[in-house]
Amino acid sequence: MALPGEDTVVTFPVGDLTATATVLHVAPHDGALAVFTDRTSIHPVDHAWPDQPADAGVLRVDGRELAVHDAVVAATDGESLHIGDVPVRPGTDGWSFLVAHLVDADAPVTEGAEVQFEADAALRRSLSRGHTACHAASLALNRALADRWSKSAREDALGAPDFDGIAIATSRIEPDGSVDRYRLNKSLRRAGFDATGLAEHLDQLAASVDATLADWVAADARVRIERVGEHLTDRRTWICELPGASARIPCGGTHADSLGELGGIRVAFDLGEDGGTPVLTMTTRVDAGSAAS
Template structure:
């Protein structure tokens, strides 16, 4: 079977856990087998901005079930398949971008098989809560640091200077939380951000962010993912209807349905050194109510 010429259809942005699809390509990948289906409900880790881990789940063929150990983005120009480590940017013309489900190498599955794909519900929920909490915390952090800017800066979705978007070095989503790292480098200071005294005010900063998050959670702000198409590379946007207005952040991850689902959200800050550059590290933790 020829390599797929169109991006994988993804159903996870709407919250789907299950999808039925045909297997369009199977290829060895290290000690695993990479299975590509025409559509999937499994969220893969993104190679360009790997903030959210992949879903776990299963592929079912008839009465056989194969565990999905990982899921990554693959790309092909029709002649060669690249899995995980891509030679081009996502969305490059002439390339198809695909979700590769990594399963055990001895799995009995082949091109043309009809399968059911199912993401693990508990894993999906915990990562979705973590990702939503991450976005809300970033907006609350921007608000808390707004007074430290002496120059006009790019604004976030709520009109605060976008410290998160300007200073972010890395973001990692964890079950029910996240860790975000911000570089307080010379370029940030030249842009007008003043980090002086920040080290002595981390507890106060956390209290300010926590207070904003508590207000938003109490309002049970509705969250949704908007998309312009159903394929993997089609633009998707996180939208949250906060009391201050509608906040919109480009995002390819999965999310809770409202901030009320996060329960109590807390942040903690630490200043660390990265090769001589101070880095502000924010750890966000959500504690959703248990059924």
Template sequence: MVVMLPQHDTDVSYPLGVTQARATVLHTERLADGRAVVLLDSTPCHPVDAAWPDQGPDRAKLLTDGAEIPVLDAVVAASNGSELFLGSDIPVRKGTEGWSFLVAHLVNGESAPAEGSQLEVLVDADYRLALSSGHSACHLVSLALNRAVAERWNKEVRPDSLGAPDFDGSAIASSTITEYGSTDVYRLNKSLRRKGFDAEGLEQALPELNAAINQTVAQWLASGAEIRINREGEGLTDRRYWSCELPEGTASIPCGGTHLSSLSELGSVNVRLTLRESNGPELEMTTNCVKTQE
């Protein structure tokens, strides 16, 4: 039997901060491990993306016919119309013609809802808030880091949206969003030095850089700047940008995650820089933030 899978990307509402929405089940499929994939026409549930897994999946449940079905995981999936590939098994890049990119809700195989049924997706709003806080703070401190190390460049390099040399974009190796925080790792390798970055004396300069970043971020937080997600469409792979109206201008960073609506939702942000060795020298930036007390 030929299985016909969705021919268009899943519509997603999590970029707008939505945590509860109605949806229609388009397809269910049992997996060998006892779980089942549930594909919906739309969802507020943020999935983890194997290509850049910085923000993990939302915690959520599906509500149908009086039953609560826990979502065990949510991942980006892709289909060519007849086959479904999950996470790291996806064989093509996003946007490949003839492929649709989907949010796969993984549930217990015995609990999978019927195709064609209507249900409600309910996301854990507190956990979403914690991750959104960490993600918004992560973007903010990356811009402050770019500014702090700007004088270490001796060649022209692509600027960030505020005009500083984009160290974050040039050196980032990994980013992990946590509850009210993040950890970013930057490669200080030969490639970065060839681009013009001078890492000489960086270890001794860490206290000064820490102080500069925290001071810049504190000034930005005091502005209570608005945060927006600008998107080119409602589909999973439509381009989206984190945008924040900072005193120096509008900051914009491509991003597929979830965020706060204002910097006023963050009470404070603190950054700690450390140097480490892992297949070469690396700079690690750990960010911790707290929400504004109600």
């Protein structure tokens, strides 16, 4: 069977854990078998911005249940196939963007077979809470740092200077949390951000962010994903109905249905350096056990 000529249909943005699919292609990859299907409920990791890890899950075929060890974004131009290390931008003409499901190399999966995917529900919920908390914390951080800008800067979804979007170096979503690293480099300072005395005020910064997050969680701000299509590369937007404003952030991950579902969100900061450049790290943690039932 030829390489798939259309992007994979993904159902995880609407919260689906299961999907029935047809196998379009299989290929060996790094000691595993990469399985490509017309649709999937498994969230893959995107190596271009690998913030949210892949779902854990299973693939069922012919009465057998196979572990999905990983899921990554792949791309093909109809002749070459690139798994994980994709050489072109999403949406590039002539390319299809796919989800590669990695199973055991000897797995009995053949092209044309009907299979069912099921993502691990507990891991999905915890990663979704962590991703939602990450977005909310980034907005609260921008608000807390707004008075450190001496020049006009690009604004975030709520109209504050977008420190998160401008300074972000890496972001990693974890079960019920996230870790974000921001480079306080010369270009940021030239843009008007003043980091003077920040190291001595990290506890105050955390308290400010926590207070904003507490208000938003108490309001049980609703969260939804808006999408323009069902395919992997179709634009998706995280929308949170915060008190007095609706925040919109482009995002391809999975999320909780409300901030109230998170129970509580707390952040902590550390200021270190990387090759002589100051790096601010924000660790965000969710206390889902305190959520209202």
